[in-house]
Amino acid sequence: MAEYDEARATLSVKVVYYGPALSGKTTNLMRLHDILAPELKGELMTLDTRNDRTLFFDLLPVGFRAPSGLLLKFRLFTVPGQVAHDSTRKSVLSRADAVVFVADSQRNQSVNNGESFENLAHNATVVGLDFEQLPLVVQFNKRDLPDVLPEEEILARWGRAPWPVTFASALAGQGVVETFAALLARLYSSLDARHELAARHGLAREAFVSAACGGTVSCC
Amino acid sequence: MLLSTEEAFDRRPELRALLEGLPRGQLARALAALCGEDYCLEDDSGTPLVCGTAWRGGDGGNRAPLEHELEIVGWLCLGPRSPVAAQALVPMLALLLLAAARYRMTAALHVAAIQEDYRVLLEKHGQLAQSEERLRKLSAELESRVQEQVAIIERAQRQLYQTEKMASVGQLAAGMAHEINNPIGFIRSNLVTAGGYVQRFAQLADAARRGDGAAVAAHWQRGDMDFVLEDFAQLLQESIDGADRVARIVADLKTFSSVDTTEDALVDLNQNLRSVVHMAQAQFGHVRIELDLQPLPRLSCHPGRLNQVFLSLVQNAAQAVADGGVVRVDSASSGDAVRVRVHDDGVGMAPEVLARAFDPFFTTRAVGQGTGLGLTVSRDIVMAHGGRIDIDSAPGRGTTVTVTLPLARGRGA
Numbered sequence: 001m002a003e004y005d006e007a008r009a010t011l012s013v014k015v016v017y018y019g020p021a022l023s024g025k026t027t028n029l030m031r032l033h034d035i036l037a038p039e040l041k042g043e044l045m046t047l048d049t050r051n052d053r054t055l056f057f058d059l060l061p062v063g064f065r066a067p068s069g070l071l072l073k074f075r076l077f078t079v080p081g082q083v084a085h086d087s088t089r090k091s092v093l094s095r096a097d098a099v100v101f102v103a104d105s106q107r108n109q110s111v112n113n114g115e116s117f118e119n120l121a122h123n124a125t126v127v128g129l130d131f132e133q134l135p136l137v138v139q140f141n142k143r144d145l146p147d148v149l150p151e152e153e154i155l156a157r158w159g160r161a162p163w164p165v166t167f168a169s170a171l172a173g174q175g176v177v178e179t180f181a182a183l184l185a186r187l188y189s190s191l192d193a194r195h196e197l198a199a200r201h202g203l204a205r206e207a208f209v210s211a212a213c214g215g216t217v218s219c220c
Numbered sequence: 221m222l223l224s225t226e227e228a229f230d231r232r233p234e235l236r237a238l239l240e241g242l243p244r245g246q247l248a249r250a251l252a253a254l255c256g257e258d259y260c261l262e263d264d265s266g267t268p269l270v271c272g273t274a275w276r277g278g279d280g281g282n283r284a285p286l287e288h289e290l291e292i293v294g295w296l297c298l299g300p301r302s303p304v305a306a307q308a309l310v311p312m313l314a315l316l317l318l319a320a321a322r323y324r325m326t327a328a329l330h331v332a333a334i335q336e337d338y339r340v341l342l343e344k345h346g347q348l349a350q351s352e353e354r355l356r357k358l359s360a361e362l363e364s365r366v367q368e369q370v371a372i373i374e375r376a377q378r379q380l381y382q383t384e385k386m387a388s389v390g391q392l393a394a395g396m397a398h399e400i401n402n403p404i405g406f407i408r409s410n411l412v413t414a415g416g417y418v419q420r421f422a423q424l425a426d427a428a429r430r431g432d433g434a435a436v437a438a439h440w441q442r443g444d445m446d447f448v449l450e451d452f453a454q455l456l457q458e459s460i461d462g463a464d465r466v467a468r469i470v471a472d473l474k475t476f477s478s479v480d481t482t483e484d485a486l487v488d489l490n491q492n493l494r495s496v497v498h499m500a501q502a503q504f505g506h507v508r509i510e511l512d513l514q515p516l517p518r519l520s521c522h523p524g525r526l527n528q529v530f531l532s533l534v535q536n537a538a539q540a541v542a543d544g545g546v547v548r549v550d551s552a553s554s555g556d557a558v559r560v561r562v563h564d565d566g567v568g569m570a571p572e573v574l575a576r577a578f579d580p581f582f583t584t585r586a587v588g589q590g591t592g593l594g595l596t597v598s599r600d601i602v603m604a605h606g607g608r609i610d611i612d613s614a615p616g617r618g619t620t621v622t623v624t625l626p627l628a629r630g631r632g633a
Binding site: 003047088 | 228229230232264289290291318321322325326329330332333334336337340
């Protein structure tokens with residue numbers, strides 16, 4: 001649930017990058033930190049271990065001011081993907097406003113992707129999120145690796161799902177901004193419905209997306 | 221919600237909360253070393269949080285915002301005597317705040333995860349306790365159900381024993397009735413004849429009392445008294461023998477009257493075997509039953525029950541042989557055990573019949589002719605004496621049943 005602080009004129013939005021272990025959630029945040037050029041960009045706080053496993057979370061804050069002066073702050077979190085850290089995953093997922101599900105495109109990861117997605121749906125319900133209404137984008141990462149599922153196969157399988165599917169090679173920085181932009185476009189609807197972004201803060205969908213991404217990407 | 225808002229790891233970072241994660245005295249000393257005691261850290265609403273000892277409100281000094289996560293969370297205010305500008309210290313303080321935030325968030329998330337783990341554990345524990353309780357109930361129920369079944373089986377077994385005993389006693393009674401009826405029949409007939417003889421003696425006595433020698437001689441002649449005298453003695457002797465036979469049968473029966481006594485006795489089994497054979501012989505007139513008994517040490521046993529076993533075996537043997545067949549009962553001692561064998565030269569048993577010989581209710585006889593319990597009960601009785609019972613049989617070759625009873629071992633069940 002986005003936190004609106006009227007006195008400070010701040011709307012703080014929580015975005016969670018979810019997915020199986022080693023699917024590239026932290027890499028998404030690192031590349032966003034490199035590429036995004038919004039008005040405001042904070043430091044990337046990472047808490048990974050020696051072998052690149054996220055133990056608790058990563059956090060990247062980005063933001064911009066609406067024409068009304070409202071500060072829109074996006075706090076991008078990652079969860080630890082390893083099965084053992086389910087309790088930590090639940091706590092990080094708690095109060096999320098939107099979720100990017102980062103799947104591993106490699107053929108041999110299909111089962112892990114499926115299990116992790118089911119885990120997301122289950123935990124979302126456990127922490128009190130309405131999974132049906134939750135803005136969600138599914139990103140198939142690691143497109144640069146050799147033995148990956150072809151895009152047509154993925155689209156055939158996910159095409160009928162209500163969530164947009166994006167493709168990315170996060171290590172190379174490809175598709176991470178597009179994924180974030182796709183999520184912002186969906187997120188806008190729920191934020192606008194609750195906080196009247198267009199009516200009270202003069203913020204239309206396109207402006208919302210491009211301001212958050214730093215004008216490098218247009219949405220929709 | 222897993223956590224209340226003030227505990228949530230992702231709550232808005234307030235300067236006061238961030239500073240709590242730093243060693244307060246050290247921060248104050250570091251600031252004093254950099255800019256003297258004339259400084260103050262305020263939160264974003266202007267509330268002073270950490271101030272130097274010479275802080276007087278900062279008139280004529282300068283201030284710079286402290287930013288964290290894109291927001292101004294507080295201000296560094298310096299007095300006019302400070303040697304450095306506030307702005308120069310901001311990057312260092314931002315770094316400190318980032319480290320403090322990192323620590324606070326991680327700690328809070330860790331606590332939340334641990335609490336969640338604990339909650340999940342408690343939940344699982346509850347489920348385990350429930351299933352353990354179900355199992356416990358089930359096992360308690362199982363125990364009582366088994367006891368119920370055992371009671372039913374024990375009751376049925378007692379009924380089986382009773383049925384078998386009644387059946388063998390019934391067969392016995394039929395034979396006994398015949399055997400007792402026979403001597404009684406001829407004893408009565410002899411007595412009627414003797415009554416006639418007494419009348420002739422009465423007539424002779426009349427003539428003798430009168431002193432009529434000729435009449436005596438005539439009566440003697442007419443009454444064929446020479447024959448009467450001879451026959452009378454014979455007749456009495458026959459009757460005495462008959463009475464003895466009845467007495468012996470009654471004595472044998474008395475042996476069997478001990479079937480229901482529960483005490484053990486020290487007995488010579490040969491005596492029991494003799495009684496049993498007498499009774500069986502009475503029942504099966506057409507069969508020759510031979511005894512071949514070697515001296516036996518006395519055996520502590522339940523004689524009544526063993527009689528039941530031996531009678532059952534001899535009855536089986538007698539039923540297996542045709543008219544004129546032979547049943548042989550022998551006994552011997554091997555030092556630590558007594559062995560009794562019942563052999564017949566009858567029809568014998570096929571392997572498939574032999575395999576089921578001890579099964580309850582298994583019988584080869586017509587309905588109403590056998591209970592199918594004789595060998596079952598016999599085996600139970602012998603096993604209760606710590607002994608064993610073996611059958612050797614083949615079709616046409618006859619059957620030998622061997623009962624071995626240990627001398628030393630006390631009785632089992």
